[in-house]
Amino acid sequence: MTFPVVGMVGGGQLARMSHEAGIPLGIRFRLLSDTPQDSAAQVVRDVVVGDYRDLDTLREFARGCDVITFDHEHVPTEHLRALEADGIPVRPGPDALVHAQDKGVMRARLDAMGIPCPLHRIVRDPGDVAAFASEAARAAGARQDTGDADTGSGPGSGSGSGSAFPVPVVLKTVRGGYDGKGVWVVRSTAEAADPFKAGVPVLAEEKVDFARELAACVVRSPHGQAVAYPVVESIQVDGVCDTVIAPAPALPEQEAVQAQELALRIAGELGVVGHLAVELFETRDGRVLVNELAMRPHNSGHWTQDGAVTSQFANHLRAVLDLPLGDPRPRAEWTVMANVLGGDYPDMYSAYLHCMARDPQLKIHMYGKDVKPGRKVGHVNTYGDDLADVRERAAHAAGYLRGTIPE
Amino acid sequence: MTFPVVGMVGGGQLARMSHEAGIPLGIRFRLLSDTPQDSAAQVVRDVVVGDYRDLDTLREFARGCDVITFDHEHVPTEHLRALEADGIPVRPGPDALVHAQDKGVMRARLDAMGIPCPLHRIVRDPGDVAAFASEAARAAGARQDTGDADTGSGPGSGSGSGSAFPVPVVLKTVRGGYDGKGVWVVRSTAEAADPFKAGVPVLAEEKVDFARELAACVVRSPHGQAVAYPVVESIQVDGVCDTVIAPAPALPEQEAVQAQELALRIAGELGVVGHLAVELFETRDGRVLVNELAMRPHNSGHWTQDGAVTSQFANHLRAVLDLPLGDPRPRAEWTVMANVLGGDYPDMYSAYLHCMARDPQLKIHMYGKDVKPGRKVGHVNTYGDDLADVRERAAHAAGYLRGTIPE
Structure with missing residues (x-):
């Protein structure tokens, strides 16, 4: 039978449960796992242990797979493009996946589609965050005054004094966060310093009530x-x-x-x-x-x-x-x-x-x-x-x- | 975590689907498979390829398992007893399993328990089968005459002439049959010769209507x-x-x-x-x-x-x-x-x-x-x-x- 081989990158529980679901489908399941003890690696026959950040490892893994898919969003976009150039279907593809990898790209795209999101902005330093906090406070005040979510004018409700923000702000590294990691809720310029230390671009978002x-x-x-x-x-x-x-x-x-x-x-x-x-x-x-x-x-x-x-x-x-x-x-x-x-x-x-x-x-x-x-x-x-x-x-x-x- | 290891003997689809069911249970699944390509061996991490008829192979396989169970009934009873003597739980155990391995043992036990079974007898040659066919015909006739399943007397309805049986008889090798293999429906002494050629004891049963x-x-x-x-x-x-x-x-x-x-x-x-x-x-x-x-x-x-x-x-x-x-x-x-x-x-x-x-x-x-x-x-x-x-x-x-x- 010509039942296909699905290659999944990442050995976590999502891969484990995907393999479980793939058994009755009769498909072949191949896993790229960080270690032989990872959650999925314990239960899958065909396991390649290696680093998904290494293109040669990915290429070796992809050989013989009919399609590549993912347990996580951490594979670098350029590696996915390289696999596609090799003729391996990557699903979701890099052009779609980047919206789940990079919160800045995601927000820009949803804005362009007119899809409602929390107020947000890429920020470069705590000063940017303070300015964003004032804007978020104004927007919240406007919503309270008018009951209209879409008008951006109206008086600010925050104090604006010193380093304390009028409203708390959510800061997220644009890449790499999950389950609360890479996410901070900050209430002052002082608190806003930490997220910038990693050198990764930071997205500020209103703390949605x-x-x-x-x-x-x-x-x-x-x-x-x-x-x-x-x-x-x-x-x-x-x-x-x-x-x-x-x-x-x-x-x-x-x-x-x-x-x-x-x-x-x-x-x-x-x-x-x-x-x-x-x-x-x-x-x-x-x-x-x-x-x-x-x-x-x-x-x-x-x-x-x-x-x-x-x-x-x-x-x-x-x-x-x-x-x-x-x-x-x-x-x-x-x-x-x-x-x-x-x-x-x-x-x-x-x-x-x-x-x-x-x-x-x-x-x-x-x-x-x-x-x-x-x-x-x-x-x-x-x-x-x-x-x-x-x-x-x-x-x-x-x-x-x-x-x-x-x- | 001290989640246990289940060792399953046999790499068929029953083992494949057992592994599928074991993944969410979080148990470790170990397989003894005839070949690396068997149905279950394709999807299980921990596969030992070997012959279940070889005690050393079984012992090696069982080392590290918390319990041994089965995809099929073909493991020799004496090997199961040896594993038990080694301290490995075997479930079902050999004393139970023999009733699924040997149809003669099963029939004798169910008779002793008074559980209704088709009329049956261990037969040694086609002559035995002919005698059994006559008995089966009498029993069927009795049921027809009286509407009572439990009386064994009454006139036979078969012809009894020559080698043709008055009613067809089902012959089964007592061990090793499945899915119609090891089973014959015979209507004459001539037809009854084949099942005895393997040298395995043969069980005759009435062909139940x-x-x-x-x-x-x-x-x-x-x-x-x-x-x-x-x-x-x-x-x-x-x-x-x-x-x-x-x-x-x-x-x-x-x-x-x-x-x-x-x-x-x-x-x-x-x-x-x-x-x-x-x-x-x-x-x-x-x-x-x-x-x-x-x-x-x-x-x-x-x-x-x-x-x-x-x-x-x-x-x-x-x-x-x-x-x-x-x-x-x-x-x-x-x-x-x-x-x-x-x-x-x-x-x-x-x-x-x-x-x-x-x-x-x-x-x-x-x-x-x-x-x-x-x-x-x-x-x-x-x-x-x-x-x-x-x-x-x-x-x-x-x-x-x-x-x-x-x-």
Whole structure:
């Protein structure tokens, strides 16, 4: 049989779960992993251990692959172009992927598309940040005064005095951040100094007073077919995803459809191939703003493994292979995903056994990682008709595995 | 983390799908495979290539495993005892497994338990078979005359003349058969000669005039917890499983519960650990007889991958690790599994693409095997509320992949 070989760069849990989804598809899965012990490297037959930052390693890895895709966004754009020049399909391609790699490029592109984003600006030093803070304060004041999100005039509400900002500002390195890393919330010129020390360009964004975070996930294939998953609510704790509820509770149908259309439009205009997660802020004043883009399977889509007809992992693989996409519809009224973070105890096995005994319907997904405090080492999915019950079961299991719930 | 290592002997599709189910469980999976190209060996990290009939190979493989389990029943009993003597848990253990390895031992044990089976006898030559055929004819006649399955007297209905039997007889080698191999239906002394040529003991069984075949699948753990899956209907074509319907249509609740209790009783009394499939005949005169036992994940349980809360593969692994078992209940009203057999065309990929396009809800499970006519190379699962639709979708996909349906 001429079933193709998918090469995935990166040995994390996204690759691990992609391989799991690829087994029934009958495809061959090849992994480029930093170490032989990485989460995915433990479970994949065909593993190349090497550094994705080295072009020769990438080329050697890509030989014999029918397509290259990613567990993370860190492969340098010029290497991806080199692979394409070698004739290897890279999906998503570098021209799309750069929007998930570089927050400055992403913001400029979404601005050009007229897509609502938090107020933002590339800043070069703490003085730039102070000026941005004043502008953000004026914009917030204007919104409060007029109830109109789009007018930029109006009086500033901040104090502007000394080094304290009138409103807090979010600073992000344009490349390399994830899960709260490379992100700072600063309230003064003094606090704004740190982010510039790495020498990476820094993006300033208004600190959005959001009611909640949503995510719209879609999958698009090279021939242009696309599917949209239900819009979910994502609950972050300390900058890390804690819980995802599918679908987002009490989200009006029209807003959900608009968010799906927004994600489909971004996928189409940017030429994304594979899974695209659009992280959104739903503001207290009723706006929806794009927070981040991810062009790979994403934490906000883990619920699909047990809650949708076709998981994000299976559909990502189908997309990068240009196979027809699978049905993204939910199988249960409610599905809740809760991340399992490492706690103080390195051995989770007895807690894991307890969770299985307490809830025979619980779906546990472990990543094979050593436990370190705060590290994502797995997730659980629960589903059913009663949202309160489904949430409680997921939260209990995740908390018990972490060790924060004693019984 | 001290997550355990499960060693599975045999590199077929059952091991492949067990590994798939083991990835989210976070367990380590080790495979003993005949070749590096076997179905499971393509997708598992930790593969030992070797011969399961060689004790040294088995011992080397078992070193570092927390438990040994099986993709097939062919490992010699004395080797399993040797592994146990080495202190390696073997699950199911040799005392249970022998009932799935040796049909003579199985029949004797079920007789002792008073469990209804087809009329049967170990036979040594064609003359024995002729005598058995006469007895089977008398028993069938008695059932017809009285409507009572349990009386063995009454006049024979066969001719008894020459070498032709009054009723056909099923001959099976007591060890080594599967999927119709090692099984013959014979109608005369002349036809009965072949099965004895291998020198393996032969079991004669009445050819049961069944209305349909059912399967009751249960999973049992060492500490005695057990779960029962819904009883399914299994449709065989040319001795090979073609379609499984879950649950068995129009099976009265009481009969379904009796079949589940029968399977649970067999699992308990034989000390089975892991998945047990009890293949059953539902006769036209309303009896249920045990046909075969399998102590491993089984074709009649493949529907659970997409149709049950916990798949047979996940529950088999949980059982052999003595973890609490997962919920066996169905997720859809109807789930249908259809096996994909190889057809005349070695390349299935374009048919596979077509099937995905036609039915975005279709769940395809490919085994990574080369296509050979009649060989099981995958299966499909479909589910939904409308049994006719669910059956049509499964049958179409399986037929199209095989090449027997042109559109």
